[in-house]
Amino acid sequence: VGKRYLIQHSAGSGKSNSITWLAYQLIEAYPRNEKAANGREADRPIFDSVIVVTDRRLLDKQLRDNIKDFSEVKNIVAPALSSAELRQSLEQGKKIIITTIQKFPFIVDGIADLGDKQFAVIIDEAHSSQSGSAHDNMNRAIGKTEDLDAEDVQDLILQTMQSRKMHGNASYFAFTATPKNSTLEKFGEKQADGKFKPFHLYSMKQAIEEGFILDVIANYTTYKSFYEITKSIEDNPEFDSKKAQSRLKAYVERSQQTIDTKAEIMLDHFIYQVFNRKKLKGKAKGMVVTQNIETAIRYFQALKHLLAGRGNPFKIAIAFSGSKVVDGVEYTEAEMNGFAESETKEYFDQDEYRLLVVANKYLTGFDQPKLCAMYVDKKLSGVLCVQALSRLNRSANKLSKRTEDLFVLDFFNSVEDIQQAFEPFYTSTSLSQATDVNVLHDLKDRLDETGVYEQAEVNDFTEGYFANKDAQQLSSMIDVAVQRFDDELELDLDRNEKVDFKIKAKQFLKIYGQMASIINFENIAWEKLYWFLKFLVPKLKVQDPMDEFDEILDAVDLSSYGLARTK
Template sequence: MPTSGEHKTVQARILEYAEAIDWTFVPREEAEQRRGFDPDVPAADRARNRSLFFDDLLDAKVREFNPRYAEAAGALLGQFRHIRTDIYGNRDFVEQLRNRGTFFDHEENRERDLILIDYDEPSNNVYEVTEEWAFHNGHYGTREDVVFLINGIPVLVIECKNASKDEAIALGVDQIRRYHRETPELFVSQQLFTATDAIGFSYGVSWNLVRRNIFNWKHEAVGQLEAKVNGFCAIPQVLAFLKDYIVFAEKDEELHKYVLRQHQTGAVEATVDRALDAERTRGLVWHTQGSGKTFTMIKTAERLFRAHEADKPTVLLMIDRNELEDQMLKNLAALGLGTLEHASSIARLNRLLRDDYRGIIVTMIHKFRDMPADINTRSNVYVLIDEAHRTTGGDLGNFLMAGLPNATFLGFTGTPVDKTVYGRGTFKTFGCEDDRGYLHKYSIAESIEDGTTLPLYYQLAPNEMLVPHETLDAEFLSLAEAEGVADIEELNKILERAVNLKNFLKGRERIQQVAQFVAEHYRQNVEPLGYKAFLVGVDREACARYKHALDEFLPPEYSEVVYTSSNNDSAALKALHLDPKKERQIRKSFGKLDQYPKILIVTEKLLTGFDAPVLYAMYLDKPMRDHTLLQAIARVNRPFEKEGENGTQEMVKPHGFVLDFVGIFDKLEKALAFDSDEINAIVKDLKLLKVLFQNKMETRAPEYLGLIERNFDDRDVDTLIEHFRDPERRKEFFKEYKEIEMLYEIISPDAFLRPFIDDYGTLSSIFQVVRKAYTRRVQVDRDFQRKTNNLVQEQVGSYGVSGVGDLVEINADTIELIKNKEGGDGTKVINLVKSIEKFADENSDDPYLIAMAERARLVQESFEGRQVSTAEALDALLKEMESNEARKKEQAEKSFDGLTYFVYRSLLDTEIQNAETVSQRIRQAFADHPGWKSSDKALRELRRQVTFAIFAETNDLDRVTAVVDELFSLLARADRI
């Protein structure tokens, strides 16, 4: 049964929906003419000669918006063409799109802002959408499905895929990744992309193709393409992305680009509206940790500062950590804000406020101590307070409110508001003007559902290592002053008085026992997954002891200690002090999979604000509760994905993991003073994963295990090939298996798994057979995770699995060999297709074999879709082999190589005269340009010579174009077989 193409099912509908929301559709032919299409230029050069803009429209809008800009678009386009084709050039273009470029006004002898888009009066802009946006840079060609333009400038591209394709969205993103690699010129101006199959709708920004930064556009009408286009592609939404919600930031000395997600933009809009509300002066934004709260605060500050209604305001960004303060200043500076001050002291902050400074001030919360009352009484003072739950107690809040009596106070918190007196105070201070107690919320459950953060699972250490219940309860959990504890310093003061508790935790024999357990657990459970870990000691002395103990069980380079140093420290503590440069290097190295250390031993530093997605496990040996506990364990909930070649996923972090050596999680309701719904969303017992694994192995696995009746002989393989011929059935199996595999990876090694090992190994072997049979060479993810891979090696060896993957050599004997080979025809079809693909890959300079491999893949697709029978598919492939043998014979008779013969046959098929002579000329042209694959100049000259060699024999431009395009298209695809 024929399947609908991606244009019919997706592309045409997107264009229709875009027109309905006021984008003007420009047909492809008209778009090409407006880009400088010249019908007299050979087709091989047309895409290369096209402009990347609608030049005439851009010229007209620049003249309209900038009447004093004498040079107009001619000079502007020349300037644009010299912008770097990388993320730095893209950042420069964003500045242009935000009207922060300049031009020189000769009449007034001064610089003026260059306006490209009218954000104040959006109706003054021209909004257009077109399709099949083609470009060729002389080496690679790209054709984008749907492109949206504002004033002739492409800003958004949509890649459309057919929903019937496996992993359609992932393939669409991979295609956009390839566009970046091969034609980066397109992504100087293009800022946003989406990939859709009419069901899913993933979006991101150009120059950031990391999977964790590609998001699903959320809409109440789940699965409805029209609703998602109406939301994401709405003109006000696209303008908002361009003007406000694309950000650049440096991390580890590298430039990164991000787009704010819906919960972030929603919070920015809500906080700006509240700040400009004359009637209300309070608001609380509760966004779970790891959901981008820092960028939300930065964009709120920028929006308020630039708002006309704010009338030159003072915006205070109140930070609670030195390291975050430094990062905040860097990110704000990257926004190009000229009026930015760092109040690094109490005196400096007082002076700025007293002198009525207008702009953004970055400072720390404790700088408000002893501030005079009424130091600034303006109402357009906006105070944005990070981790707001820490400012409501003691005198800091009083000094803050008294010093700025008419200011608007906007609190931001990353942890749920607790039910203690501190939590009620937070609601009272910041949430008093909202019925729900907060202005905007993004819960832990929402964050996990969106993939912004990962679920957390915990496991208790063996009983003999846990703190005795009565000691933990008496000296920590039952203390009134420990309720709602908000920061590490406050926690440390409480623990200083817990003498028995600390003595137990730091006992030398116990330290040795825990260190050995940690080392073995890390080696067996965490290191095979590829991730890293924290060991959290109760204090600095405990950290030092753990370092010496761990070094007995692990190589010394595996671990490093990071804690705050003091001049009064003992010799043992000073021996582990780090200078700032060394500490920065350790932090940076820890964030990389392939570098040491693998375990950081910490007690206060890095437990808040440190973001290392490779961190998977936390060995918790410090009593913590409420906000401090949440902030600490949130270090391990950051998503991480490692990509291999061609965007394939090699690693996907499943969740965060906490191994509790204290016993805190045994008293979870007491340790976390939050609503039960929030607690349930925060952490779950690892035992639940065991229950889930057992359930899947007992209910889902038997359906697949029943397919193996003969201990995996060739007939079992034939059964698998036929059973999973249906793509939907395969897709369901792959999904089920990957879920089971991930559970196994997390739980293993564990005695619980012993009864399931044989069945799991068989299931993995089934997956291996089906995967090898039906997936292309470029896969969306790798076959097996590490622990499973070791098991499968043994299991497959015991079964002697064969059949799929037994490739045959492509030669004169292939046909007879295939006919006489044991096994079913379905297996023969699969093996023959893969053999042809491999042969073409090994002879990638032969266009005939590349085309033959593509025809073989089409046969396999028809076979999978049951458009042809198994016998018909095998017959078609055998005929391909016969044709290839006939081709080889004729080619040998003429002493042609593969390239020359392919050109010769193409010329004959299109009835072009003197085919043999012309094909020899073309062969010589290739020989004269040996560097054509790596040199754009050589490729352009080669295409020109090939085109004119054929053109000399015919005036039929279409026929010439067809031959040249097919030849170079096949050769280009050879690199991606």
């Protein structure tokens, strides 16, 4: 108990079933001898409860159903549909508790002392569930709570630091297909050469060879865009800068003319190469991956218009969160689809729906074996690239789905970009060395030297924060540093210096947030600065000189746009 295990299983290889089987085995695990019992009765299970944590709501019900199917004992899975149910299940020692990471913050302050119990925590997609304050709250929930009435502020700070570490009364089993460096360092096994590797590996290569998943980049094709613009104002030095060109490209790629052109290519391919050929026994589906919600809405409208002109051979759906105003009109997913947002997955599974337009939603944690075509108009790199394209790799034996049935048409990325993203995860992912803690010393020194804040202000803020002072009082404390940051007369920071300060502050927050849960060090000065910067950074505004480029965009017209297949 108290150890950490990283399980790297390829996306689509049955990770949910592996999590289910592990949870079921852990509740039946008993110590082999007195030493393994760790002072507990030998006939008592090693773990009082197994907590399965997922940050994907789609998987919450799926995992609950899977574990119920595995177990012969009724009511072995405790429902945790609300924070109250979750708290009650933990306190009563329910065997298997499945919850989402979003529920943990609600139980942190009110949960009973659970330090005398032992837990197994199974984390699905470790890199996403384990970042930020949500994970801090999870560790606080299952650790021993000290006397919160302690008057010494430094004691309170130390307590918070300790609560963010992984407690000795819990073992962690972290599942992910695409581990980041921070995940490897936190959960991986350190090798003799200093590298970190997963405890267990089921690689993408092995999963493809054994037929559990399909090779999504075997049929990967790219298109390159060519366009001309006309500008009705005199040349501006900013116009030829790299940033200006990037902004101009974004303008071109989100224009309705451009989207209409690409939408027609997408639809032609899907109708003639997928739909009319009755791939997957006539049930094949496709996904259109777009840059953002605005472009998703424009693509959806363009595709619907094109489909109407062809007699509406099938229906399409769109998925995005919240609401978005485009051209003065407010849109929601439910309004555009004609059914509730919670029903999108079920409707898209119906045979009459063949294309799903998305921005960020459904790029992870979405299993639809009928997907075989993807049309990408979004920058994809690293983990997100692998996760997004892996939506296609689910095998479907009943539909005779093969690698030859898959097709990716990419308007944004290059073949080299995609290969580079997939390479680390094709076999095994390893981290060459641990994060150097001395980086924090250097960052703090540089931040202190800038003069944006004074140490007394940091001390006063953290003292007030841990004493639960009024939010308005705390905000006014932060505002002192904000005003100093903005005041050109007091500090005389130019734009580059302001940008540099904000970047270094963000780096400190990220690195310290990771290190505090890995290494057993307690540096009160770092902890104080962490909480101060966490509230300061969002208030720091740096003017972007590219804002002036907007006037150029207003004077630009897209005179021609074309596409050419590059692979």
